[in-house]
Amino acid sequence: MSSPTVVGLRAAGTSFVVELGRPVPRVLHWGADLGDLSEVDAEALRLTSGAAVLNNAPDVPRAFSVWPTEAETWSGTPAVAGHVDGRAAVPRPVLRDFSHGDGTLTLRLADAASGLDVELTYRLTPSGVLEVATTVTRQGGEGLYDLAGVVAVLPLPRRAAEVLDFTGKWCRERSPQRTPLAFGGHVREVRRGKPGADSPYLLTVGEPGFSFAGGEVWGTHVAWSGDQKWFAEQLPEGAGVHASVLGGGELLRPGEVRLAAGESYAAPVVCFAWSDAGLDGLAARFHAYHRARATHTGKPRPLTLNTWEAVYFEHDLDRLLELTELGAKVGVERLVLDDGWFRGRRDDTAGLGDWTVDRSVWPKGLTPLVERVHALGLEFGLWFEPEMVNLDSDLAREHPSWILGPDELGAPSRNQYALNLANPEAYAYLLSSLDALVGEYGIDYLKWDHNRELHEAYDRVTGHAGVRAQTLALYRLLDELRERHPLLEIESCASGGGRVDLGILGRTDRVWASDCLDPLERQAIQRWTAQLIPPEVIGSHVGAERSHTTARVTDLSFRLVTALFGHAGIEADLTRSSPAELAAFSAWAELYQELRPLLHSGRVVRADLPDADAYLHGVVSERRAVFCWARLATGAAGQPGRVRLPGLDASRTYRVRVRTEVGLPSLREVAAPEWFTRALAGPLELPGVVLASAGLPMPVLDPAQALLLDLSTVDRS
Incomplete structure (x- = not known):
């Protein structure tokens, strides 16, 4: 092994330092910037990273490596779990080589016991967010390696003693919950096929009593839109000289990943960040991180009018044209036609999967509406739920094998089931349908919904668990659709805010924070959604005086002010608004357009x-x-x-x-x-x-x- 033995990454007041010696490198420090370490400094950090030898313990000091396993006497969650026919279940990896430069450290490990090669890549971004990407490859050996899980893990100091993460439900997403970090594991497993309304979202551990403005905090986010595992874990003996660990990764179902020789598994990127300026400091890092991503648009976020709570399934061209005209007069810049436009869709019991315009409702197609929208200088958006299917649809009747689930289906949810995107024929059908509609109508924007959880998500043909394959196919579908239509924008909606993560936001432009537009609820939902992602990607609309989801009645001024702090829009029926209310909407639209350069670039x-x-x-x-x-x-x-x-x-x-x-x-x-x-x-x-x-x-x-x-x-x- 060539020098140096201690390497570090530095950015935005953060340091990540690793010692390259020993069988497996170990993390010496993750947190406040230690500066440009001299050889003397590096040796001092290495020297002081040795733990005591405890009573009734291994006879050598415990170390906590970048790839923790039982081989180093780690009794917590291992970095990898799996086996080959019940064998090769206890890996003993060894560092093979590394590369270091341009804010990135890549470590390559080899494990003779399992036949796995591991590539760990740490990238400290200019915002101070540390990306951890892991790939495991089966190099050889008999049989298949049944991979049970791969997680990225970083150590925490003793002062990190309080946990903040989130729970929630439909219309109450991202509700914070705090607890002391006790001995054992604070473990959150997501088995919904998407992050869900109760997603941990951003698991944060900090000094007791940390707040928005103060306290040292460490946070992690699993940038993945399928099943997930998150944890903060503290053992009595600690983790080397550290007290506890923070980690996460994809939660794999049994048999979901089985590696033959030459096959690889690329784990989702897990993002970590540290701040000594409380939760606002942590949010600032993640906002800067997201704003620097190539997929984040710099285009001003257009004021949006969505038709759902205005008309629901009652699609009438004259009424929609009136709504569009009023929207344009008050300053709307984008109109989105929501659910109800496609064949057989008069309520939520039928039609999903049949992605052609219902000519009984739209005899001339969507053309009259789209042409008027574009003539007024507005963008046109359309609602889809491509990943789902109603049994009462031509698609389900003609292609039952495309449904994701066993032959004897379980209970429906919202009258629907999931469509198996990993089925090549189903995938091709969806891509062709979406591509044709976007091209025919010059669609500028898709509201992409996902209204049920993926229970019993098994491929009908292969019998294999299908959440991972479904998530990867979704990513491919989004990528290919946007490659064909580079100017197309897409919103991630999932029964409101059920799929809000940095994985889906690598392919979409906005998330729908919640189906709840009640401003009292929205104040809290938006407050905590912004803990991870910046306001300009958080859809925030003004609803009716009487909330559709809570029945609470609120003043228009309260609804308007609340909706300003996001990607603003209107869900209310403007055709029923008084002249005074329309004047208020106009003034609000001007205010939004004046303030959005600040609201969508500043620090929350x-x-x-x-x-x-x-x-x-x-x-x-x-x-x-x-x-x-x-x-x-x-x-x-x-x-x-x-x-x-x-x-x-x-x-x-x-x-x-x-x-x-x-x-x-x-x-x-x-x-x-x-x-x-x-x-x-x-x-x-x-x-x-x-x-x-x-x-x-x-x-x-x-x-x-x-x-x-x-x-x-x-x-x-």
């Missing part, structure tokens, strides 16, 4: 407040900031007092404006704070040190109300 900040029913969140840049002050429910305190505005420069002076275009919230007070009254009359100049360090006494809002503040720096030169 969220204030740590003692009152769980008060939110202050915003987006800041060097010269401008926009904040939402929202009250979800009444609080015990009479008034909030001074609230610090996060992310501002205390050395600058700011011009503070109260944006009133969409109306003002109702206040629960006789008189508002003096600064607020003056800011309503015109821009008010305030020093950054007061705003960021002392804070503003915020007005007391009634519940389900929100206020919009716009701040810009004052140039004194």
Whole structure:
């Protein structure tokens, strides 16, 4: 082995350092930037990475390697699990060679026992997000290697002692949950065929009490749209000199991956990130990471009008044309025709799979609507659910073998089953259908839905488990469709926010955060969805006064302000809006178009407040900031007092404006704070040190109300 024996990657205030000696390299450090290590520094780090030899323990110090196995006396989750006919189940890998440069470290290991070669690639991106990519290849040997799992794992220090991840359900996605990191495993397994509404989403471990603005945190995300495994694990003996580990990967079903000689398994990329600036610091890294990806569009996010909650399945050309005209007048830039346009689709019990326009509803096809949409200068989008099929469809009747599941099907979900995308004929049919419709109508945008979980997902022909094959086929389908139509944009929807991950976002332009448009629910859903992905890829629409999903009635101003902080759109039926409401929509559209360069490029900040029913969140840049002050429910305190505005420069002076275009919230007070009254009359100049360090006494809002503040720096030169 040639020098150096200690190598490191550095970016954006983060270091990742590995010692290349021993049978398998070990991670010496992952966290704060240690600087450019000299030989003396590197030797000191290596020297201090040796653990004590404990009582009743192995006679050599425990080490925690990049590929942890029982061979190094690791009793936690191994990096790889599998066997060949019950043999070769305990690997003993050895480092064969490595390469290092351009922010990347690649380690190649060989394991004679299993006949596996392993390639581990670490890439520390300019944002400080560490990508870990793993490929295992069967080089030889008798029989098939039944691969049970491959995970990427990194160590954590003792001070990382509290866990934050997420759960949820339909219309309540990404609900946070916190717990101390106890001994044993905090393990989350996803067996839904997609991340699901209860996805762990971003598993974070940090110093106890970490918050949006403070505390050291370490997080991981499995960038994969199928079954997953996530874990934070702490053993009494630790992990070498480290206390615990953080990891994840694809969850493989029995028999799903069986490697013959020469075959490989490429695990999904697992992303890790560290921050010493709390959850906002972690979010900033992931936002910068996603914005730098080649698939992230730099095009301004068009204000969208989706027809679903306006018309549901009642497709009538005259009504839709009226809706389109009104949308164009208020400033809409994209119209999306939702479910109900294809053959036999009058409700959700039939038609899925028959991807041709229903001529009984659309006698001239979609052409009259599409032509009018494009003539008004709008983009045209169309809803699909290509991965699903109703039994009441020509496709299911003619090709029952294309259904993903056993011959004796289990219970339907939402009256549908999954279509086996890994079946070459089914795949070709879908690609041909989608390609033809996009080409015929000049479709600019697809809303791609996925409304059931993949239970009993077995290939009818081979009998093999099919979630992995389904996910890979989905990725190929998206890739090939976009290769044929490079300007096409695609949204990932899955019963709302059931498939939100960096795997699907490597191939789509936006996610639908939730089917729930109730702004009280949306404030929380969007707050936590933005923990991983930036606002411009989070679909956020204004619904009706009475919420379709919660039956709650809310003011239009609250709905409008809430929807600003994402990729904004309208779901309400504009044909039933009053002239005053249409004027409010117009003003809001202008406001969105004015603010979106900031909202879709700045840094997301969220204030740590003692009152769980008060939110202050915003987006800041060097010269401008926009904040939402929202009250979800009444609080015990009479008034909030001074609230610090996060992310501002205390050395600058700011011009503070109260944006009133969409109306003002109702206040629960006789008189508002003096600064607020003056800011309503015109821009008010305030020093950054007061705003960021002392804070503003915020007005007391009634519940389900929100206020919009716009701040810009004052140039004194």
